[in-house]
Amino acid sequence: MDTNREARGISRRSALKHGLLSAAMLGTHGIASGQPSPGTAKAKSVIQIWMWGGPSHLDTFDPKPGAGHDYCGALDTAIATNADGVQINGALPMLAKQADKYSIIRSMTHGINAHETASYASQTGREPGRLVFPSVGAVVSMFKGVDQGYKGVVPPYIVLTQPQGRFSEAGFLGQKHKPFATGGDPNRDPFAVEGIIFEGLTDERQRRRRKLLHMLDTLGVAMPLNSSFQRFDECEDNAYDLMFGSARRLFDLREEKKATRERYGRNTFGQSCLMARRLVEEGVPYITINYNGWDTHKRHFEIMNRKLPEMDQGMSALLEDLDQRGLLDSTIVWWIGEFGRSPKVQWKAPWNGGRGHHGACFSSVVAGGGFKGGHVVGASDARGEDVNDRPVSPRDLIGTMYGLLGIDPDGPLPNPAGLEVPVLPAVGKNKNTGGRLTEIV
Numbered sequence: 001m002d003t004n005r006e007a008r009g010i011s012r013r014s015a016l017k018h019g020l021l022s023a024a025m026l027g028t029h030g031i032a033s034g035q036p037s038p039g040t041a042k043a044k045s046v047i048q049i050w051m052w053g054g055p056s057h058l059d060t061f062d063p064k065p066g067a068g069h070d071y072c073g074a075l076d077t078a079i080a081t082n083a084d085g086v087q088i089n090g091a092l093p094m095l096a097k098q099a100d101k102y103s104i105i106r107s108m109t110h111g112i113n114a115h116e117t118a119s120y121a122s123q124t125g126r127e128p129g130r131l132v133f134p135s136v137g138a139v140v141s142m143f144k145g146v147d148q149g150y151k152g153v154v155p156p157y158i159v160l161t162q163p164q165g166r167f168s169e170a171g172f173l174g175q176k177h178k179p180f181a182t183g184g185d186p187n188r189d190p191f192a193v194e195g196i197i198f199e200g201l202t203d204e205r206q207r208r209r210r211k212l213l214h215m216l217d218t219l220g221v222a223m224p225l226n227s228s229f230q231r232f233d234e235c236e237d238n239a240y241d242l243m244f245g246s247a248r249r250l251f252d253l254r255e256e257k258k259a260t261r262e263r264y265g266r267n268t269f270g271q272s273c274l275m276a277r278r279l280v281e282e283g284v285p286y287i288t289i290n291y292n293g294w295d296t297h298k299r300h301f302e303i304m305n306r307k308l309p310e311m312d313q314g315m316s317a318l319l320e321d322l323d324q325r326g327l328l329d330s331t332i333v334w335w336i337g338e339f340g341r342s343p344k345v346q347w348k349a350p351w352n353g354g355r356g357h358h359g360a361c362f363s364s365v366v367a368g369g370g371f372k373g374g375h376v377v378g379a380s381d382a383r384g385e386d387v388n389d390r391p392v393s394p395r396d397l398i399g400t401m402y403g404l405l406g407i408d409p410d411g412p413l414p415n416p417a418g419l420e421v422p423v424l425p426a427v428g429k430n431k432n433t434g435g436r437l438t439e440i441v
Contacts, residue, residue, distance in 0.1 A: 040406070041404065041405050041406025041407075042329070042330070042369055042370030042404045043330055043331065043332045043368070043369030043370055043401070043404045043405045043406075044144075044283070044285070044330045044331065044369075044405075045280045045283070045284060045285055045286065045287070045330065045331045045332070045369075046136070046137075046140060046285070046286050046287070046331070046332045046333075046334060046369070046401070046405070047276045047277075047280065047287050047288075047289065047318070047331060047332070047333045047334070048136070048137065048286070048287070048288045048289070048334045048336075049273075049289050049291055049315065049333070049334065049335045049336075050123075050164060050288050050289065050290050050291060050336070050337070051291055051294045051335065051336065051337030052164065052290055052291055052292045052293070052294060052295070052337065052338075053115075053292070053293065053294035053295025053296070053337065053338075054115075054118070054294055054295065054337040054338050054339045054340060054341055054357060054358075054362070055294045055337045055340065055341065055363075056296070056300070056304075056340060056341040056355055057106070057340040057341070057361070057362050057363040057380070057384055058071065058072060058075070058089070058341075058343055058384045059075045059089055059091065059304055059308065059341075060088065060089055060091075060092065060308075060363065061088050061089070061092075061104045061106070061363045061365060062104070062106045062363050062380055062384055063075075063077070063078035063087060063088060063089040063090070064343070064382065064383055064384050065077055065078050066382070067343070067382065067383045067384070070344055070345055070347070071343050071344055071345065071383055071384070073300075073301050073345055073353065074301055075089055075090070075091055075301065075304065077089070077090030077091075078090060079092075079093065079096050080096070081095075081096040081097070081099030081100075082096065082097055082098070082099050082100050082374075083099040083100045083373065083374030083375075084374070085376075086099050086104070086374060086375075086376055088104075089308075091304070091308040091309070091312070092308065092311075092312045093312065094312045094313055094316035094317075095312050095315060095316045095319075097316065098316045098319045098320060099373070099374060100373045100374045101319045101320075101323060101328065101367050101368070101373040101374075102319065102333070102365050102366065102367035102371075102373050102374075103365070103366055103367070103371055103372055103373060103374065103375040103376065103377060103440045104363060104364075104365055104375075104376050104377070105363060105364045105365070105366070105376075105377045105378060105392050105397065105437070106363050106376060106377065106378050106379055106380050107361065107377065107378025107379060107380060107387040107388070107389060107390050107391050107392050108336075108340075108361070108362045108363060108364050108378075108392050108393075108394070108397070109359070109360060109361055109362070109387050109391050109392065109393065109433070110122070110339070110359050110393060110394060111359050111360055112338075112339065112359040113339065113356075113357040113358070113359045114357070115166055115295075115338055115357070116166050116167055118338035118339045118357070118359055119164070119166040119167050119338040120166070120167045121338075121394050122336055122337070122338050122339070122394045123135040123136055123137075123167075123169070123394075124136070124171070124394075124398075125393075125394045125395035125397075125398035125399065125424050125425070126395070126424070126425060131171075131172060131419070131421070132167070132168055132171040132172055133171045133172065133421075134169070134170050134171035134172065134173045134177060134413075135167075135169040135170070135171070136286070136398055136401065136402075137157045137159075137169060137179055137286040137288055138157065138169055138170045138171060138173050138177040138178070138179075139173075139177075139402070139407065139413070139423065140156075140157070140285050140286040140405060140407070141155075141156045141157040141173075141176075141177040141179075141285065141286060142173060142177055142414070143405070143406075143407045144156060144285035144286070144405070144407075145157070145177070145285060150283070150285065152282055152283050152284055153247040153250060153282065154180070154247050154250065154279070154282070154284060155179075155180040156284060156285045156286065157177065157178070157179040157180065157285070157286045157288075158179060158180055158181075158182065158279055158284055158286070158287045158288070159179040159180065159181040159182070159287075159288045159290055160181075160182055160186065160272040160275055160276060160287065160288070160289050160290065161181065161182050161183055161184055161185065161186065161268070161272065161290065162181055162183065162290055162292070163179070163181045163290070164179075164288065164290050166338070172415050172416075172417050172419065173415055173416070174416055179286075179288060181290075182251070185268050185271075186251075186253055186268065186271035186272055186274070186275045187266055187267055187268050187270070187271040189253070189254055250278060250279070250282055251275070253271060253274060253275065253278075256274065256278075260274065260321075261274065263313075263317045263321075264313065264314050264317040264318070264321075265310060265313040265314050265317070267310055267314075269289070269291055269310050269311065269314045270310065270313060270314035270317070272289045272291075272314075273289060273314040273315065273317060273318040274317075274318075274321075276289055276318065277318060277321055277322060277325075277327070280322070280327055280331050281325070281327065291311070293307055294307070294337060296341065296354060296355055297346075297351060297354040297355070297356060298350065298351050298352055298353075298354045299352055299353055299354065300341070300345070300353055300354045300355045301353050302353075315335070318333065319333060319367055319368075322368065327368075328367065328368040328369075329368060329369070329370075330368070330369060331368045331369055332366065332367070332368055332369030332370070332371065332401055332404060332405075333365075333366070333367040333368050333369075334364070334365075334366055334401065335364060335365035335366075336364040336365075336397075337362070338359075339357055339358055339359040339362050340358040340359070340361065340362025340363065340384075341355035341356065341357065341358050342355050342356040342357070342358045343355075343358065343383050343384040343385050344383070344385075358385075360385065360386055360387070361380045361381075361384060361385060361386050361387045364392075364397060366397070366401075366440070369401075369404050369405075370404040370441050371404070371440055371441060372440045372441065375439070375440050377390060377392065377437060377439060377440060378390035378391065378392055390434055391433045391434060392433055392434065392437065393433040395424055395425060395433070396433050396434065396435055396436055396437060397437060398424065399424050399436050400436045400437040400438075400441060402423060402424070403436065403441070404441060407423060408423065409422075409423050409424040410422055410423065410424070410426075411423055
């Protein structure tokens with residue numbers, strides 16, 4: 001038996017069963033790769049706050065207090081921010097104090113009201129079609145990940161904490177560029193990566209367990225030089241380094257000061273924002289915070305009474321902390337959902353004050369990484385139902401972010417299938433939008 005395998009642990013059969021940090025995700029085998037476009041990239045990382053389900057633009061960054069009760073319900077106030085002339089909903093007082101750090105796009109549009117296709121459009125910049133294109137995170141993983149010199153202790157594309165679903169994030173780029181979803185809850189000490197808590201399980205005890213599992217792996221012993229098994233061994237090494245090596249410390253929020261953790265909010269979203277900041281410090285190119293709970297067809301305002309204070313605290317702390325640490329200039333923070341929610345409230349049963357899907361007009365927020373703060377792009381109409389000025393498509397916004405990351409949005413998108421496609425479709429394809437957001441970069 002190969003005694004060097006003592007340090008690796010679980011059996012190959014178990015690695016097959018659980019797909020533990022596949023070699024594809026960690027870049028242990030390559031595909032054709034592209035290079036960033038010439039020029040100096042302003043952004044090194046992206047933190048995407050994915051508002052899963054679609055947030056109401058009226059109740060967040062595009063308030064319409066004059067529209068009346070049927071549109072605003074109890075969230076009928078707008079407050080001034082620290083950016084001249086910019087107001088947001090009164091339910092977000094902490095974010096109002098950070099408005100000089102972000103810009104609001106109030107004229108996002110794609111006209112799609114189905115979760116799956118809207119998620120795809122908002123995260124790829126493309127309309128659904130025959131090919132499944134990769135999300136922004138997967139594209140950044142390819143251009144900024146392992147093949148381009150990334151040597152972080154965790155994969156280059158991380159999701160906190162659950163997979164986003166709705167569509168294939170990696171598209172035709174394949175498993176190598178799928179996100180690694182951490183699982184667990186960063187508000188729980190210690191943070192459970194992939195749902196496994198190691199409190200009380202010493203490294204020595206785990207080493208003995210791994211040794212025993214390898215002793216029972218008779219197939220691996222019989223075929224030690226099989227190339228497929230060697231790949232699983234590499235995968236296993238990477239997985240256990242993530243759980244017991246230097247990465248474990250990265251995921252341990254107990255190293256943060258109590259006051260810092262309290263500032264972010266002791267809840268899953270707040271601590272995910274804090275974890276995202278730590279991952280940026282580690283040099284991870286793309287982090288998604290999958291923020292659940294915004295699909296509010298029923299009892300919308302009851303849910304907002306819980307969700308908005310949580311979002312206000314966590315997101316404002318993230319912006320402030322990144323700025324104070326000198327990281328905001330090189331980190332894009334991108335807040336968006338698949339669409340907005342219907343401006344007119346559905347008061348009758350069974351909705352009881354709910355909001356439906358609304359892809360005709362919604363909002364997005366961007367900060368850092370080359371984006372200016374304190375600005376508003378575009379405008380919706382008096383009730384937030386349609387775009388009134390400067391329509392912006394997901395393609396326009398994503399293309400702008402790619403440019404700040406040093407990725408040419410008009411350049412070729414290398415892929416293992418050998419398809420000849422650009423990173424994004426031509427700007428002129430959608431004639432109803434205004435192109436890249438040059439006014440805030």
